[in-house]
Amino acid sequence: MKKVFLSFVFLSVLSFGANAATLTLTEADPDFADQDNMAVNFGGTGQLVSGSGQIQGSINHIWGIESNPDASYVSSFSIATPQGTAFIDDVKLYADSSLTTLLVAATQVGPEWTFSYLLPANTQYFINVLAHGTGSYTLNVQTPIPAAVWLFGSALMGLAGFSRRKTNSALSVA
Numbered sequence: 001m002k003k004v005f006l007s008f009v010f011l012s013v014l015s016f017g018a019n020a021a022t023l024t025l026t027e028a029d030p031d032f033a034d035q036d037n038m039a040v041n042f043g044g045t046g047q048l049v050s051g052s053g054q055i056q057g058s059i060n061h062i063w064g065i066e067s068n069p070d071a072s073y074v075s076s077f078s079i080a081t082p083q084g085t086a087f088i089d090d091v092k093l094y095a096d097s098s099l100t101t102l103l104v105a106a107t108q109v110g111p112e113w114t115f116s117y118l119l120p121a122n123t124q125y126f127i128n129v130l131a132h133g134t135g136s137y138t139l140n141v142q143t144p145i146p147a148a149v150w151l152f153g154s155a156l157m158g159l160a161g162f163s164r165r166k167t168n169s170a171l172s173v174a
Contacts, residue, residue, distance in 0.1 A: 023075065023119075023141055025049040028064030028097060028126055037061070048142045055086040055131045062099070063127040065141055067119040075119050075143045079129060080112040086135025088113055094126045119143070 023046065027038050037054035038061055053061045067073065079091050091106035091113040092099075103125070106113035119125070131137060 022046060022068045023049045023143060024064075024066045024068060025051050025139070025141060026064040026066070027051075027062075029060075029062045030097075031060070034059060034061055038063075048140065050141075051139045053129060053131070053137050053139070055081070055133050055135050055137060057134075058132045059130070061129045061131075062097070063129070063139060064097075064124055065119070065127060066124040067121055067143075069121055072118055072120040073143045074116055075141055076114070076116050077106065077127070078112055078114045078140045079106065079137055081131070081133075081135060081137045082111070083133075083135035086131060086133040086137060088129060088131045088137060090128075090130040091115070092128050093117055094128060097126055099126060099128055 027035050029035050029038060037056065037059065039052050049065075051063060053059065065075075067075070077091075077093070079088060081088055088108075088111075093103045093105075093115065095101040095103055104115050104117055106115040117125075127139065129137065129139070
């Protein structure tokens with residue numbers, strides 16, 4: 001019976017996949033001239049998505065970010081310029097493509113702008129990046145693996161340790 005239980009636990013651990021939010025990053029810029037300066041081929045769809053933008057003069061890029069899972073997750077956003085000739089002026093997250101419903105504004109630390117936001121399932125948001133100068137920037141959006149995954153794994157390890165300790169004490173008594 002014990003071997004059957006351990007086999008079941010082992011097989012369920014192997015079949016268990018860490019399921020974080022699936023994000024999709026798109027170009028949502030209505031100005032088609034700006035779309036030539038944006039690329040989403042770094043990331044695409046997944047737990048971590050990235051895009052890049054070229055800065056030539058003053059730009060106003062609009063990105064679409066959509067969460068497609070069955071649950072809501074807090075996602076971390078970071079926008080950075082690696083060069084000293086390109087500067088980001090402002091980054092904001094909106095609930096609509098007309099950029100009228102402001103949800104959160106990023107905070108700047110050095111050349112990087114960051115914020116976190118709870119992305120409900122199957123909802124699209126819009127990130128507005130205002131910048132100037134000459135160079136490029138990168139946009140990264142990451143949704144962490146849910147904490148339940150780590151708690152489940154540590155609970156299984158604890159049960160295995162408890163079972164082993166119980167077996168060892170029974171052997172020492174005999």
